[in-house]
Amino acid sequence: MTIGAASGISGTTPAVRPVTQADLIPVAKAYQAWVAGRLPVLRSQVGVLASDVAAGDTAKAKADWLTAHLTYETLGAAYDAFGDLDSAINAAPASDVPAAQDTNLTGFHKIEALLWSGAPAPASQAAVAGLLHAVDQLITQFATVDIDPNIIALRAHEIVENAIQFELNGTTDAGSHSNLATIGANLVGANETLNLLSALLVNRYPKLSSAKAALTAAQRLVTGFDHAGTWTPLDELTRAQRETLDAQLENLVELLAPIAAICDERVASQ
Numbered sequence: 001m002t003i004g005a006a007s008g009i010s011g012t013t014p015a016v017r018p019v020t021q022a023d024l025i026p027v028a029k030a031y032q033a034w035v036a037g038r039l040p041v042l043r044s045q046v047g048v049l050a051s052d053v054a055a056g057d058t059a060k061a062k063a064d065w066l067t068a069h070l071t072y073e074t075l076g077a078a079y080d081a082f083g084d085l086d087s088a089i090n091a092a093p094a095s096d097v098p099a100a101q102d103t104n105l106t107g108f109h110k111i112e113a114l115l116w117s118g119a120p121a122p123a124s125q126a127a128v129a130g131l132l133h134a135v136d137q138l139i140t141q142f143a144t145v146d147i148d149p150n151i152i153a154l155r156a157h158e159i160v161e162n163a164i165q166f167e168l169n170g171t172t173d174a175g176s177h178s179n180l181a182t183i184g185a186n187l188v189g190a191n192e193t194l195n196l197l198s199a200l201l202v203n204r205y206p207k208l209s210s211a212k213a214a215l216t217a218a219q220r221l222v223t224g225f226d227h228a229g230t231w232t233p234l235d236e237l238t239r240a241q242r243e244t245l246d247a248q249l250e251n252l253v254e255l256l257a258p259i260a261a262i263c264d265e266r267v268a269s270q
Contacts, residue, residue: 019200019263024149027196032147034192035078039139042071046135049111050128053121061124062115063229066178069108073185076162077155077193081147088134092172099174107131109174116175152193153263157256159190160218164249170234177233183249184222190256191215197259204262211255218248 045068052061072090079086089107093099099113111131114124163186166172167179194215201208221244225232237245 017204019204019265021149021265023200024152024263024265027152027200028147028149030196031077031152031193032081034196035075035147036142038071038075039135039142042068043132043135043139045071046128046132050125050132053115053124053128056121058115058118062176065108065111065115066176066181066229069112069178070181070185072108073182074189074192076159076186076189077152078142078147080151081142081145082138083141085134085138085141089131089138092166093174095171107134109172112176113174150263150265153197154260156190156193156197156259157253159186159193160249160253160256162186164246164253168234168246168249173234177235178231179234180222180225181231184219184226187215187219187222190252191219194256194259197263200263201259205258207255207258211252211259214248214252214255218252221245221248 045064049061049064049068052058052064069090082089087107091105091107091109093105093109093113094102098117099105099109100117100119102110102113105113106127108131111124111127113119114127163183167183167186170179172182173179194212198208198212205211225237
């Protein structure tokens with residue numbers, strides 16, 4: 001979406017009070033604290049998954065894999081701060097080789113491929129051990145990094161864009177067919193960023209209430225595909241369901257996109 005002077009939110013429009021670094025730093029610190037609080041939860045959930053795999057309980061491992069994976073998928077605005085560990089934890093499968101056979105794939109999607117393909121237990125155990133190690137490294141690393149204050153506003157719409165690009169077309173599916181669940185988790189992450197930015201946006205973005213309503217509507221729609229923990233696979237959506245989902249997510253991206261420009265750090269006029 002192009003932001004022009006007529007929209008009332010251009011960087012040169014004097015009616016909009018500039019967002020400064022002093023405005024953005026508390027938002028970044030609040031988001032960083034939220035992520036820091038979620039990482040031990042993630043570690044505990046991956047630990048439960050490891051116990052399931054060690055016990056040979058594939059059904060429980062599948063359910064607990066999804067729980068842990070969705071927790072990670074809510075943290076989209078922090079991935080830059082995670083560095084290479086993001087790839088170790090959640091890299092997407094390659095397109096030219098089965099995920100279970102991809103020797104370069106690690107983390108959640110490798111475990112997904114192994115669990116849903118019925119691979120031997122030792123392979124799954126090794127993959128989960130690698131994920132545990134990566135999450136432990138992430139917890140240690142994240143305690144010493146700072147999230148760029150300018151990133152939060154940018155990620156508000158990019159989280160949803162990535163969900164459309166990689167989840168809505170099934171690119172990341174390694175066997176669980178849980179892309180709609182992942183989109184739901186991504187929307188939770190987008191909602192967290194929007195909530196933290198709301199105080200800055202309320203007098204700067206006339207469509208803030210529309211963006212919030214669109215986000216709530218998208219979350220409600222996606223949640224409707226959850227049937228007691230079993231999510232509708234993408235290829236089982238009806239044409240009408242798919243069109244509605246596409247339209248709601250695209251509308252949401254359009255409404256969230258101006259936030260990055262509005263919150264672009266500038267020096268207020270003297």
